[in-house]
Amino acid sequence: MNSKNHNLIDVDNAIYDLRRGASVVVDDLKKSFAVVSVELLTQERLDAFAIAGNGNVQLILTGNRLQALGLDISPQHAYSVVCPGGFNVELISLLSNPLTSAKSQKAFQEHLQNIAITQADHLAQSCLSLSKLARLLPAVVLVDMSNDVALPCVSPDSINAYASNAASALTLVSEARVPLDSAEHAKVLAFRPQYGGIEHLAIVIGDIDVNLPVLIRLHSECFTGDLLGSLRCDCGSQLRGAIDVMAKNGSGILLYLAQEGRGIGLVNKLRAYQLQDVGHDTVDANLQLGFDSDERNYAPAVAMLQLLGVSQVKLMTNNPTKVAALTAWGVDVTERVPHAYPANPHNEHYLKTKVEKSGHLISI
Structure with a gap:
């Protein structure tokens, strides 16, 4: 087992622990932090953390979250928030979760004079990245730990390299013929990183000629749109529409990426x-939660294309970012194929936001 695979296992274990409410030790050999997610934090756990850290508890938040709270601060960094009088879970929830603080701006302003905010170091930033990998709110509580504590730990370098390491470790683990309503000659291929991790799928329509540009779509999974037929987005229409177009074209590949909710x-x-239901658009809602407007990573798509022997593509998308991402990874995008569907009363504002704030090429 090489070092990359060891690192993947370390981060996967840390993700599991963080999601079940356990503490995780992040260690760069110079300093160590014990970390817990704010989502599963109880007052009892917080008090124990404060004792372990001699009262020096830090709350790590993204710049996006602090901007959403009204602070004039760079969204590009993570920040350490310290409360000299001590945190309680109510204050932490107020600072980290917009669903508890949407009506509490005045309460936050009252607390503002009692907290200190500084830019977080690289180690604290990696703790926040781990929370994002765990699909939890991007907010963590941490305390300093002694480097000689005999606990399993994960390095910041392993956390920061996780996405690229997982993509490069993808292997084809299973495939089967799956006739579809509009494409009977179809099969589904499953890819998984060696030694565990999230699966991504490829829906292959027809017989692929890798010597010619292949019609493809990068489709991020959408439980609500793809499975339930939600009218809030256009994902279901794009999924089924892409398969229809590929079937009529004679062949194509839809990469179904495990990146729900733009990651x-x-x-x-x-x-x-x-948050959208109280007036925020699809971009602002992500920022309110502390995320970037789009957290997706297209390295898995590139790795899957490489494993399928595809180097030239005609990309079905309205999103120039996808074209740029594949091109940056060395994929020859010979053509962008528009892939838009009519709006409905429930997703019209969503589609307008994609045009106005995310640069999507759609006529509304």
């Missing part, structure tokens, strides 16, 4: 929907 996960996407 924030299903639970956080539902939180974003709650």
